[in-house]
Amino acid sequence: MSRLVIVSNRVPVPDKGGIAPAGGLAVALKAALEERGGIWMGWSGKSSGEHEPQPLARLQQGNITYALTDLTDTDVEEYYHGFANRVLWPICHYRLDLAEYGRKEMAGYFRVNRFFAHRLAPLIEPDDLIWVHDYHLIPLAAELRQMGLKNRIGFFLHIPWPPADVLFTMPVHEQIMRGLSHYDVVGFQTDHDLENFAGCLRREGIGDELGEGRYSSHGRTFKGGAYAISIETAAFAEFAQRAASNSMVKKARLSIEGRSLIIGVDRLDYSKGITQRIDAFERFILANPAQQGRVTYLQITPKSRSEVPEYEAMQRTVAEQAGRVNGALSAVDWVPIRYINRSVGRHILAGLYRLGKVGLVTPLRDGMNLVAKEYVAAQNPDDPGVLVLSRFAGAARELKGSLLVNPYDIEGTANAMARALSMPLEERKERWQMMMDHLLEHDVSRWCRDFLKDLAP
């Protein structure tokens, strides 16, 4: 079996005790690395100021080598905050209005990818399979090929791929498309993303669909596929069951006694539809006065990317909005929205999902959305909650037992909340079982296996 080399912007490095950070992706990829032996390379998350970064820092754990590089301040600014998070992220989430193009940032993105390639290439052996993750590193394969590497190289995009009309507003779309052609497998979350990608090839006349998932462009042929990422379903379900006895979760349960809990968990990001969701909750309460004092909406939203101005502004907007709704609707003995602006431990999160009668996952656009899958896995089979899910999340293509909503339709989302809260037990069980059966079969290990099967020679 070939060795595996994973490259991602950030690397979930285990701590000194050898414990890897929690999260299905880290666990699944680490398991694949353990099985084959290999390397996980990426950015250390640290800056070297304006000095040339030191050689790769290496950490050996069993048969896995973690290889980390620092970046300069300019690199971080241009490649990470600049092009990756202020151009590719908004464009791939259909937000043309938020993309900010700067020649410096675009150049920085390609430069840092070349730098990654130069640091990675000396570690590669001829039979290694290389698996590159996400939008930060699209040009990496082209750079490696330029250096003469003939290895099989795969790419997986964790976020959506937009239609041609959206992508082509980006000045460097041509280089980005060409960059993808240097991979042997290009993986997306859903068929819909793959269709968008094929549409981009057709529109510019730069590529062809050859059938059976094969594509050609820029003089190369490669496989394009949809590989829906998932969670460690069985383990998460068990985890959530055990979390019920966690003292913090017990406290939360006591604090909502006699009330139904609606739960939302998202990074603070404009793609997650948090402001629309709060509007919908307000609408739901106003339209259902009998629910006043009887429901609590808990929104857990850690800050993210605060260096990017749109995120900083959003932090203020959401806090103000939650405050305004609470000011307008609260009673002396009831606060409708509990807004937590930080991360919580995974076991607490799992226990809180299980307490939620309704899981609200309403992104405006999302590659997959693992919160939706975690919410389902965490439910009590005897009394499961209802998932209200945006039709624009990749997960909507699989989780057919959810109540699908259009998050831009505030009234429709409010109605779905009402329907979820009044859904009879039998219907809840039936819907949940359908989703859970699917998730048990399609867990993150399967995602990893499916991709590597296509990447293998």
Ligand code: ADQ
């Ligand atoms: P994200 O945009 O980060 O991921 P998501 O898939 O929902 O979105 O994953 C978030 C993860 O962070 C979940 O595992 C969740 O439990 C955790 N998390 C969120 N809020 C938390 C909190 N307050 N405290 C602790 N943990 C929290 C990107 C894409 C997604 C895609 C994933 C994986 O945007 O569409 O599903 O990658 O491919």
